[in-house]
Amino acid sequence: MAGPLRRAPPLTAEQIQARVLHRDGLILVIDKPAGLAVHAGPSKAPNLEECFDALRFGLPRPPALAHRLDADTSGVLVLGRHPKALSKLGRLFSGRDTEKTYWAVVRGAPPADKGVFDQKLLKVNTRSGWSVKVSDKGQTAVTRYKVLGRGPHMTWLELKPETGRTHQIRVHCAAAGCPVIADRLYGTAEPGQQLHLHSRGIVLPLSKTKPPIVVEAPPPPHMIAALKACGYGDK
Structure with a gap:
């Protein structure tokens, strides 16, 4: 008797391989598309993990997520190619040894050209699911920001x-009065627009004897118009 039919991954092997930004024996760094969850959730919607078999590149098993991005966030996502690599990445991410850079286009403006958002954040369950809010009872959360342009x-x-x-940048921006464009949870849903939050780059000090791995992802198509309105490409 035949087993259940497996659905096709949301991206073809060629499409996911074209999004590889860095590859070595330990890790892959890919450019995650906006609007696609990184792993299976309760909704059983298509997700990025379904594409990982096409990223084995000769290894016996597919790579696995070293960290996560929101479904609506695009950009740099790190995968470990085997268990030893994943445990090393786990130590790096938990020890704050990595440097992550995000780009966002927000409605309005933060209080200064650069600064720190450091409100504590608490995850709360609601009837419609869960969300995150600023609360003295929450966990420490620190986000450094800098204005790169204005439109x-x-x-x-x-x-x-x-x-x-979870949702740290989105909640911090909203709490500062400048929600990320098209943030339907913490700002305003904007029909026809996707969330304007992009994982721009990462610095991974994987070796004590070699320079850190530095990877950047180009901004996604849906953010280009807003970025250009703020001066992107003028410099």
């Missing part, structure tokens, strides 16, 4: 989270 009623920010709380 009509919008600002282009570089953000460097020093902690890895």
Whole structure:
């Protein structure tokens, strides 16, 4: 008797391989598309993990997630190619030895050209699911920000989270009065628009004897117009 039919991955082997930004014996870094969850959730919707078999590149097993990005966030995502690599990456990410850089285009502007958002964040369960809010009862959360450009009623920010709380950048920006464009949870849903939050780059000090691995992802197509309105490409 035949087993259940497996659905096709959301990206073909060629499409996911074309999104590889860095590859070595330990890790892969890929450019995650916006709007696709990284792993299976309760909804059983298509997810990025379904594509990982096409990223074995000769190894006996597919790579696995070393960290996560929100479904609506695009950009740099690190995968470990085997268990030893994953445990090493786990130590790096938990010890704050990595440097992550995000780009966001937000409605309005933060209070200064650069600064730190450091409100504590608490994950709360609601009838419709869960969300994150600023709360003194929450966990420490630190996000450094810098204005890279300004446009009509919008600002282009570089953000460097020093902690890895769920939805950290989105909640910190909203709490500062400058929600990320098209953030339907913490800002305003904008029909036809996707979340303007992009994992721009990462620095991974994987070896004590070699320079760190530095990887950047190009901004996604849906953010280009807003970035250009804020001066992207003028320099």
